Structure formats: structure tokens, C-alpha cells
Amino acid sequence: MSPETLIRDDGLGTGAEQFSIDRFNANVMNTYGRFPIALEKGSGCKVWDTEGKEYLDFVAGIATCTLGHAHxxxxxxxxxxxxxxxxxxxxxxxxxxxxxxxxxxxxxxxxxxxxxxxxxxxxxxxxxxxxxxxxxxxxxxxxxxxxxxxxxxxxxxxxxxxxxxxxxxxxxxxxxxxxxxxxxxxxxxxxxxxxxxxxxxxxxxxxxxxxxxxxxxxxxxxxxxxxxxxxxxxxxxxxxxxxxxxxxxxxxxxxxxxxxxxxxxxxxxxxxxxxxxxxxxxxxxxxxxxxxxxxxxxxxxxxxxxxxxxxxxxxxxxxxENILSNVQQRGEQLRNSLQAIASEYPDLIAEVRGWGLINGMELKSDVELTSIDLVNAAIAQGVLLVPAGPKVVRFVPPLIVTEAEVNQACQAVARALHNR
CATH class of the missing domain: 3.40.640.10 (Type I PLP-dependent aspartate aminotransferase-like (Major domain))
Structure with a gap:
């Protein structure tokens, strides 16, 4: 399907409606470099686009959806x-x-x-x-x-x-x-x-x-x-x-x-x-x-x-709900997992750094791979990430993220790097 037209089910039993990226762009000011997906609903740390594809959300509205979606x-x-x-x-x-x-x-x-x-x-x-x-x-x-x-x-x-x-x-x-x-x-x-x-x-x-x-x-x-x-x-x-x-x-x-x-x-x-x-x-x-x-x-x-x-x-x-304890535990898990990935790809990854559940993976300056490239590759693997400059990818999931979801996200990143 062309990315210019995304199918949306309106949930009212009246069949599918079309979401048009072209129509959106014709009416909304061009102030963002948007990725070609239209998100429609969410639950916890997951979101779905208008085609029904599921993503693990490690953007959280750019560190905003503290409790995830539909808490x-x-x-x-x-x-x-x-x-x-x-x-x-x-x-x-x-x-x-x-x-x-x-x-x-x-x-x-x-x-x-x-x-x-x-x-x-x-x-x-x-x-x-x-x-x-x-x-x-x-x-x-x-x-x-x-x-x-x-x-x-x-x-x-x-x-x-x-x-x-x-x-x-x-x-x-x-x-x-x-x-x-x-x-x-x-x-x-x-x-x-x-x-x-x-x-x-x-x-x-x-x-x-x-x-x-x-x-x-x-x-x-x-x-x-x-x-x-x-x-x-x-x-x-x-x-x-x-x-x-x-x-x-x-x-x-x-x-x-x-x-x-x-x-x-x-x-x-x-x-x-x-x-x-x-x-x-x-x-x-x-x-x-x-x-x-x-x-x-x-x-x-x-x-x-x-x-x-x-x-x-x-x-x-x-x-x-003592969610700060979860932030500490999942943050340590996420950094350890990303550092393990970095050790597998020392030619690509310069450093992993952060606190709690705000973490960055910096790509080496002398490689052609950019943060946008890696974000796009992760989207293809079903995980949403966000750039933090041309060479850093940011991981900022909801603070309620689970151990299994951190593992899932890191496995997807590893696949994205492998398939680059």
C-alpha cells in the first residue's frame, strides 16, 4: 500500500475509511519531519497505526506519556x-x-x-x-x-x-x-x-x-x-x-x-x-x-x-504504585542490554549513556549510519524510537515499561542493526 494512503477502521462498524497523508500535508504546516505512519490508538506501552500494525512505543510522546497509553x-x-x-x-x-x-x-x-x-x-x-x-x-x-x-x-x-x-x-x-x-x-x-x-x-x-x-x-x-x-x-x-x-x-x-x-x-x-x-x-x-x-x-x-x-x-x-522503582530497574536493564548490543557492533556504536528511562545510543561519527536511519530500521522491526541529533538515538519509553518489553525493544534494535 502506498504510504500516501493509510486505511483506518473507524470502529463504528461502517467499514474502513482512508487517512490521506497528502490531504494532511495540504492542510497542516510543514514544521515536522514526520515518519510515514499514522498512529490511531494505544494501550500501555503499545500503539497501533491506521493499518493495524502494532508498535512498541519507546518514544512516549517524547518522554511525555509517563503512564503509557490509556492507563x-x-x-x-x-x-x-x-x-x-x-x-x-x-x-x-x-x-x-x-x-x-x-x-x-x-x-x-x-x-x-x-x-x-x-x-x-x-x-x-x-x-x-x-x-x-x-x-x-x-x-x-x-x-x-x-x-x-x-x-x-x-x-x-x-x-x-x-x-x-x-x-x-x-x-x-x-x-x-x-x-x-x-x-x-x-x-x-x-x-x-x-x-x-x-x-x-x-x-x-x-x-x-x-x-x-x-x-x-x-x-x-x-x-x-x-x-x-x-x-x-x-x-x-x-x-x-x-x-x-x-x-x-x-x-x-x-x-x-x-x-x-x-x-x-x-x-x-x-x-x-x-x-x-x-x-x-x-x-x-x-x-x-x-x-x-x-x-x-x-x-x-x-x-x-x-x-x-x-x-x-x-x-x-x-x-x-512505586513506579520510580520500576524506572530504576528497567533503566539499568535497558542500559545493560544496549551496552551488550554496542559490544556486538563496536564499528557502529560509540557509546550508551543515560539515567533511568532516558537513554541514548550514539553512533560513531565516521560511519554512514545516522540516527534517522536507525529509527526507520527500528520502525520496520515494530519499535518506535526518537533521534536526539544526527548520531544519537533516544530510548524514552513510558515509565511503566515491563522487563519483557525492554527485552523486546532491544532485540528489535539488534535485528535492525543486523539488517542495516
């Missing part, structure tokens, strides 16, 4: 909340928002929470909060925020500027001023950047980093690097902001990525896994830097009853 607790929360109250303005108190904020502050280093709709919005809010703190509390007129090369913080103008990858910035100048970039996990470079800013008569207001770089190739933060940064921030009055959009909410085997580094941030962000697939983002901070006042920042849909009610159910399910 009973998610279905229950969605149904209950939509029948009760789904949206009102933040002009009023929203009980579900308050309960979710309380859960987050009780399970993190944060004291206050602002809710929005996505990771980009959360990071945008963090940038605004850091700038306002710099102006109001530190009297810095021209604050600088240091971020890392190969980072990824979102697609708004401020967050693509914060993102230290020129490919995401191309065509969108003029970019937002006030950002300086240094190599990730490179302490001397960071110290030099701070000194250079000082010499130019400006001041560093904040350092914004990912605890583990996801889009930048699944690169975990170095413990000594982050602990020294925490010390520098304390000594110089610089805010430490951590982007936990991809690694937060249990994906690393701990609630937050920063717990793997033995530090606490002043400001940090969450999204993706927080709602288990329902759009929600959160900006969290220590009370001393909570400088927002009414009118400074807002979000129409942020923190509405529906998103917060569902997100709270996700959080409580992760806790009550």
Missing part, C-alpha cells in the same frame, strides 16, 4: 474532571491547582509554582522571573543568562535564544539579547564566561542548564560540575535555573534530575511527563526569588481544573 487512572481522572469542571479563569481560586502545587512543593525543592501549558512556556517564565529578580532585587539593568551549547529550552523567541544550537535560531533574528553560551560540563569555560561578562561591565543574573541534555544527545550532567556551579551561584548571588522538562517527574529514577547531581536549583521547570500527555507546564522556585506580582505574568489556560486534576492523578499514581 486506567488517567482515564478515570480525565473522565471525572471533564464531567465536573474543565476550565475557569485564574481570576478565581482553583482547588485542583492548589492541590497539584502542594504535591509538587512537597516532592521537590520548590516553594512556589506557576502553571502554564508547555515546557517552552515554563522556561520562558523562568527567564522572565530571573530577569525581574535581577532588576528588582539586584539592581542589574542589563542582566545576562548563561546557557550551554547543545542545549534545548523551547521554541519561543526567548527559549530558542537560550537554546545553544544555531540550527534552531536560523531565520528568526533578531534574537533576544542577554544570553551567553558555554560548553556543557566544562567548568573552566563557565568560569571564564562569568569573568568576561564582569569585565564588560555587565552581570550574570542566572545560569540555565539541563540536568541531562536530552535533545543535545542524552548527555548527563557531571556531578562535580554542577556542585561547583551551585557553589559559584551561592557566592556571587547568581540564580541557578534547571530545565527539568524532559528529565523531571521520575524519568531518571528520581523525581527530579537535579537529585542525581546532589544539588538544589533556585528555579526549575517541568512539563512533558507532568500531565502524562495532557498539556501542562510548571515553573517552580524558592520563595526568596518569587518576585512575580499580579500582572507580571499570566496564562489563560495555565493551571485550569482539567489539566491540574489529571496531572495530580499522574503524580499520585507514580507515587502510590
Amino acid at each position: 486506567p487512572k488517567l482515564i478515570e481522572a480525565v473522565t471525572e474532571q471533564i464531567q465536573k469542571l474543565h476550565h475557569v479563569s485564574n481570576l478565581y481560586y482553583i482547588p485542583e491547582q492548589g492541590e497539584l502545587a502542594a504535591w509538587l512543593t512537597e516532592h521537590s525543592a520548590g516553594d512556589r509554582v506557576f502553571f502554564c501549558n508547555s515546557g517552552a512556556e515554563a522556561n520562558e517564565g523562568a527567564i522572565k522571573l530571573a530577569r525581574k529578580y535581577a532588576h528588582d532585587r539586584l539592581n542589574i539593568e542589563d542582566p545576562v543568562i548563561i546557557t550551554a551549547h547543545a542545549s534545548f529550552h523551547g521554541r519561543t523567541l526567548a527559549t530558542i535564544t537560550a537554546t545553544g544550537q544555531p540550527k534552531y535560531q536560523k531565520g528568526f533574528s533578531p534574537l533576544v539579547p542577554g544570553f551567553v553560551y558555554t560548553p556543557y560540563n566544562d567548568l573552566p569555560a563557565l568560569e571564564n564566561a562569568i569573568a568576561e561578562v564582569d569585565q564588560n561591565g555587565r552581570r550574570v543574573a542566572a545560569i540555565l542548564l539541563e540536568a541531562l541534555q536530552g535533545e543535545g544527545g542524552v548527555r548527563p550532567g557531571d556531578v562535580a560540575y554542577f556542585q561547583k556551579i551551585r557553589q559559584i551561584c551561592d557566592e556571587k548571588g547568581i540564580l541557578l535555573i534547571l530545565d527539568e522538562v524532559q528529565v523531571g517527574m521520575g524519568r531518571t529514577g528520581r523525581w527530579w534530575g537535579y537529585e542525581n547531581l546532589g544539588i538544589e536549583p533556585d528555579i526549575f521547570t517541568s512539563a512533558k511527563g507532568l500531565g502524562g500527555g495532557i498539556p501542562i507546564g510548571a515553573l517552580m522556585c524558592k520563595s526568596f526569588c518569587d518576585v512575580f506580582e499580579p500582572g507580571n505574568h499570566a496564562s489563560t489556560f495555565g493551571g485550569n481544573p482539567f489539566a491540574c486534576g489529571v496531572a495530580l492523578a499522574v503524580c499520585q499514581t507514580l507515587e502510590r
